[in-house]
Amino acid sequence: QQQVKQSPQSLIVQKGGISIINCAYENTAFDYFPWYQQFPGKGPALLIAIRPDVSEKKEGRFTISFNKSAKQFSLHIMDSQPGDSATYFCAAILTGGGNKLTFGTGTQLKVEL
Amino acid sequence: DTAVSQTPKYLVTQMGNDKSIKCEQNLGHDTMYWYKQDSKKFLKIMFSYNNKELIINETVPNRFSPKSPDKAHLNLHINSLELGDSAVYFCASSLLGRSWDGYTFGSGTRLTVV
Numbered sequence: 001q002q003q004v005k006q007s008p009q010s011l012i013v014q015k016g017g018i019s020i021i022n023c024a025y026e027n028t029a030f031d032y033f034p035w036y037q038q039f040p041g042k043g044p045a046l047l048i049a050i051r052p053d054v055s056e057k058k059e060g061r062f063t064i065s066f067n068k069s070a071k072q073f074s075l076h077i078m079d080s081q082p083g084d085s086a087t088y089f090c091a092a093i094l095t096g097g098g099n100k101l102t103f104g105t106g107t108q109l110k111v112e113l
Numbered sequence: 114d115t116a117v118s119q120t121p122k123y124l125v126t127q128m129g130n131d132k133s134i135k136c137e138q139n140l141g142h143d144t145m146y147w148y149k150q151d152s153k154k155f156l157k158i159m160f161s162y163n164n165k166e167l168i169i170n171e172t173v174p175n176r177f178s179p180k181s182p183d184k185a186h187l188n189l190h191i192n193s194l195e196l197g198d199s200a201v202y203f204c205a206s207s208l209l210g211r212s213w214d215g216y217t218f219g220s221g222t223r224l225t226v227v
Contacts (some may be wrong), residue, residue, distance in 0.1 A: 043218030
């Protein structure tokens with residue numbers, strides 16, 4: 001059972017455009033929702049994260065939108081750049097469950113010139 | 114000054130062999146993890162140790178045995194390797210109870226079983 005569902009699987013965006021990745025979760029006990037960015041040959045790196053009592057968080061070109069009632073959250077990358085081309089994972093954490101991090105299935109983003 | 118370092122980076126071995134992967138973190142974190150990333154890039158937790166104590170043990174074959182000699186080190190030993198064990202294994206660390214700090218992952222060990 002996939003507790004965190006992510007879409008799309010892959011995404012191609014033109015330079016300067018907006019990239020949008022969507023996630024949905026099932027377990028309402030999750031208490032923190034991070035996004036990770038992974039480049040080939042590297043480990044995932046924390047990009048931005050949000051608590052479920054906040055509806056939006058922005059850091060530079062990256063924004064998380066969170067809808068607690070719908071159990072959905074999304075990542076928006078504004079002014080997408082070729083250097084943003086990577087695999088993006090949404091995730092959810094159960095702090096009381098040993099900080100267990102449950103990942104979505106990943107989105108491979110390619111930003112074209 | 115690598116925060117979470119894993120060795121080796123690549124490991125090619127034959128079926129039936131036993132191998133180990135080592136991990137060390139210098140972040141002062143108290144919790145370390147092993148994650149497996151399969152060929153479809155799906156990441157799934159295997160084990161977690163907090164101050165040398167096993168706190169998460171997902172449904173993993175008992176051929177996999179983690180060991181944490183101290184809170185800065187977490188090793189993974191795999192017995193009788195099978196083709197299906199081929200994957201990238203990531204070590205990570207964090208501070209237990211501080212979800213907002215996130216995890217720090219190592220660069221991974223790509224294991225290929227032939």
